[in-house]
Amino acid sequence: MDFVKNLDADMSLAILSCLDDPSDLVRASAVSRSWRHFVIKYSLSKNLCLKLFHQLTSVDRIIEIINEAGGSSSSSLIMDDTTSTTTRLLLDREHRVYALLAKGCTSSPIKSCIADAITASTTDRLPEESIFNTLDARDRFGFTPSYWSSTGHHNTSVPETLLYKLKGDLCVINEVSIQPLQANFHPGAPIYSSRYVRFRFGHLVNNSREDTEDENKYVWTHTSQEFPMAQENRLQSFKLPEPVLCIGGYLLVEFLGRVQICDIDGLYYICVSHVKVMGRSLAKSFGVVDSDISGKFALKVLSYGDPQEVDEKEAELGIREIRLRILRQYVNFLHRYPPVEPL
Amino acid sequence: MDQNLVDLTEKLSLSSNKIVLTSSDGDSFEIHEAVARKSQTIAEMLDAGCTGTIPLHNVTGKILDRVIDYCITHVKEDGPFEEEEEAEEKEAKKKWDAEFVKVDLETIFELILAANYLNIKGLIGLTSQAVADHIKDKTPEDVREIFGIENDFTPEEEEAVRNEHAWAFEDSK
Numbered sequence: 249m250d251f252v253k254n255l256d257a258d259m260s261l262a263i264l265s266c267l268d269d270p271s272d273l274v275r276a277s278a279v280s281r282s283w284r285h286f287v288i289k290y291s292l293s294k295n296l297c298l299k300l301f302h303q304l305t306s307v308d309r310i311i312e313i314i315n316e317a318g319g320s321s322s323s324s325l326i327m328d329d330t331t332s333t334t335t336r337l338l339l340d341r342e343h344r345v346y347a348l349l350a351k352g353c354t355s356s357p358i359k360s361c362i363a364d365a366i367t368a369s370t371t372d373r374l375p376e377e378s379i380f381n382t383l384d385a386r387d388r389f390g391f392t393p394s395y396w397s398s399t400g401h402h403n404t405s406v407p408e409t410l411l412y413k414l415k416g417d418l419c420v421i422n423e424v425s426i427q428p429l430q431a432n433f434h435p436g437a438p439i440y441s442s443r444y445v446r447f448r449f450g451h452l453v454n455n456s457r458e459d460t461e462d463e464n465k466y467v468w469t470h471t472s473q474e475f476p477m478a479q480e481n482r483l484q485s486f487k488l489p490e491p492v493l494c495i496g497g498y499l500l501v502e503f504l505g506r507v508q509i510c511d512i513d514g515l516y517y518i519c520v521s522h523v524k525v526m527g528r529s530l531a532k533s534f535g536v537v538d539s540d541i542s543g544k545f546a547l548k549v550l551s552y553g554d555p556q557e558v559d560e561k562e563a564e565l566g567i568r569e570i571r572l573r574i575l576r577q578y579v580n581f582l583h584r585y586p587p588v589e590p591l
Numbered sequence: 592m593d594q595n596l597v598d599l600t601e602k603l604s605l606s607s608n609k610i611v612l613t614s615s616d617g618d619s620f621e622i623h624e625a626v627a628r629k630s631q632t633i634a635e636m637l638d639a640g641c642t643g644t645i646p647l648h649n650v651t652g653k654i655l656d657r658v659i660d661y662c663i664t665h666v667k668e669d670g671p672f673e674e675e676e677e678a679e680e681k682e683a684k685k686k687w688d689a690e691f692v693k694v695d696l697e698t699i700f701e702l703i704l705a706a707n708y709l710n711i712k713g714l715i716g717l718t719s720q721a722v723a724d725h726i727k728d729k730t731p732e733d734v735r736e737i738f739g740i741e742n743d744f745t746p747e748e749e750e751a752v753r754n755e756h757a758w759a760f761e762d763s764k
Contacts, residue, residue: 249700250740259707262715266723274759278731278752281743285759347756554758 252286261290270296270350277343288339289360289499296493299354301420303470308544309506310345311537345549348533349357352555353420356528363417363497363569366411367463372397372517375583379410380576385429385483387521390580395429397440400515404506408442408518413465416498416531421494423487423526424501429479429519431585435511440519442504444474447486451496451536466498467543478505483522495536495545499525530555609691611644612659618652620659629662631710641652650705654698658705661691661714668713696737699732730760 252260264287267273273292277284287293297304368379377397384394398408414421428441450468475486501523506516533555535548594612594691610633627645627655628634636645647655678734692699699721706714725737753760 249697250738251700253701255700257708259703259719262719263703263722264726266720267726269727271759272727275727275729275731276734278744278749278760279734279742280740283740283747284752344755347759351756351758434664552756556758 250282252279252280257286257290259586260286261361264290265295268296268299269306270331270347270354273350274347288336288343288361288506290419291339291342291346291349293343297350297353298344300350300576302307303493303495304349306469306495307547308539309543309546310341311546311548312341314355345547348549348552349530349547351357352418352530352533353491353528356417356420356530356532356555358422358480358528361414361421361525361527361529362412362499362523363415364409364413366413366498368398368411369407369409370399372399375576375579377545380573382410382520382523383573385522385524387429393429393431393433395521395523397429397519398503398517399504399515400510400513402515404516406506406516410503410520410523412499412501412523414494414499414525415529416534417451417495417497417536418530418534419494419497419527420491420530421447421488421499421525421527422491423485423590424499425483425485425522425524426477426501426520427522428477428479428481428484429521431519438508438510440510440517441477441479442503442509442518443477443507444503445477445486446504447472447488447503448493448500448513448589449492449496450500450503453497454494467496468500469495474504477503482525497536535557536586612645612655612657613646614650614652615648616652618655620655621665622659625664626659626662629666629711629713631712633709647709649708651701654701657691657698657702658709658711658714661717662711665713688717692717696725721749722727 249255251263264276265271267276270293273287273296275286276292316322349400362383365379365383371377371379376392377395379396381389382396386394396410402418422447424447426445428439430437448468452464453465453467463547470492471494472486472488474562477486503518503520509516509517532553533549533551536552537546537548541544609621609629610624611619611621612627612633613619624637628637633645641762650658664684686760699718703718704723706718726734729737736741740750
């Protein structure tokens with residue numbers, strides 16, 4: 249029975265809303281005209297996205313840039329809600345975009361999502377103990393330990409934070425892994441972990457720049473639970489109970505509660521050798537633009553290509569990043585061990 | 592099952608009323624009030640003062656029989672008779688539900704209509720999912736065949752739809 253035609257809308261809705269794979273919804277829209285009309289009219293793709301990621305309620309419009317590549321028209325047409333004249337066009341666009349978004353959010357390849365380190369709340373010795381060392385999985389560079397260290401405190405409740413930029417404006421994050429530093433160069437080989445870690449995801453406030461020092465320029469739209477951290481020298485994985493869609497591309501790692509005192513100066517430190525963030529970056533397909541309304545965003549489609557396909561350009565960028573990091577480490581190394589004149 | 596129901600109704604000091612439901616084709620079914628109240632529709636009728644026999648003109652005997660089976664199996668969930676269930680019991684119910692929907696599509700649709708009319712939330716969910724399972728991972732051609740749907744797209748329209756999200760059609764079975 250063609251239930252879309254023959255049953256009441258609420259029953260058909262109950263059935264089609266059970267489809268939680270965006271490919272199924274797209275294929276359903278290819279069955280017949282009435283099926284397509286139904287899928288679009290009842291915003292099934294959008295509802296699926298909102299069901300998966302409630303963070304998307306802060307998206308208030310969609311921007312598509314339509315480039316007729318290879319066609320007779322070579323001009324770009326920017327379509328957003330202000331140019332759309334009928335609800336039907338808007339619903340068509342929403343279906344097109346949200347189906348792609350759902351697909352990207354559920355089946356882009358899972359990879360490391362950190363694009364760069366931005367800043368640490370405090371750093372004991374710059375540049376040798378800078379946050380950039382946490383980007384490297386190795387806990388030493390040559391014979392030199394590679395880690396970030398906070399400044400020391402008598403008060404164990406003073407927290408620390410590490411701020412990272414993720415790959416693209418939209419990332420679905422599954423887990424964050426952290427390896428605290430075991431300082432083999434200190435007596436007793438202490439491990440400078442924290443008691444808990446917590447993660448915040450968010451964006452830059454309108455018109456802010458990353459390099460200014462203003463602390464209030466980030467808005468954190470999602471805060472995770474506090475995860476207890478083990479005082480163990482291993483890469484500890486903190487799996488988010490549900491994948492989190494980070495709109496805006498910034499991750500703040502918070503270290504709460506200091507546990508390890510440094511015998512040399514009697515202060516408590518937090519030191520981390522590696523931070524890794526695993527998830528799906530939607531950078532290839534989507535960008536995010538601040539909306540005029542505070543706290544709201546426009547979703548910008550960059551490409552309709554298959555989100556599951558690995559981008560060659562991305563791979564190239566990845567290699568360039570690694571080269572940059574290695575360069576930085578050389579510089580740090582030279583800082584620590586400046587070349588000495590031969591006698 | 593029966594002893595459980597007696598215990599339940601005693602526990603909640605409800606009178607162990609029996610309700611009679613009659614189907615569109617004349618079959619009657621005598622069931623405990625607790626079971627009947629799984630249907631919001633019937634619950635509202637009872638609250639409004641209906642007693643004795645409730646005629647259900649929209650449901651055949653064959654389907655009503657199955658619906659009542661469902662209600663008896665799930666009487667302990669939601670609503671006034673909710674009880675904490677053992678994991679074992681939950682597992683057993685899942686298996687029972689899976690068997691319950693192993694019927695032809697036409698029967699499932701009749702069950703959906705009955706569940707909707709009688710407003711039995713769990714059954715609506717179960718039967719909707721069963722239909723959706725026939726759509727999941729299938730190509731549009733398969734779906735048309737299963738549900739007897741006519742393809743009314745023009746070739747150009749169909750191509751445009753497929754091109755819009757080519758990734759959904761690449762690896763379709």
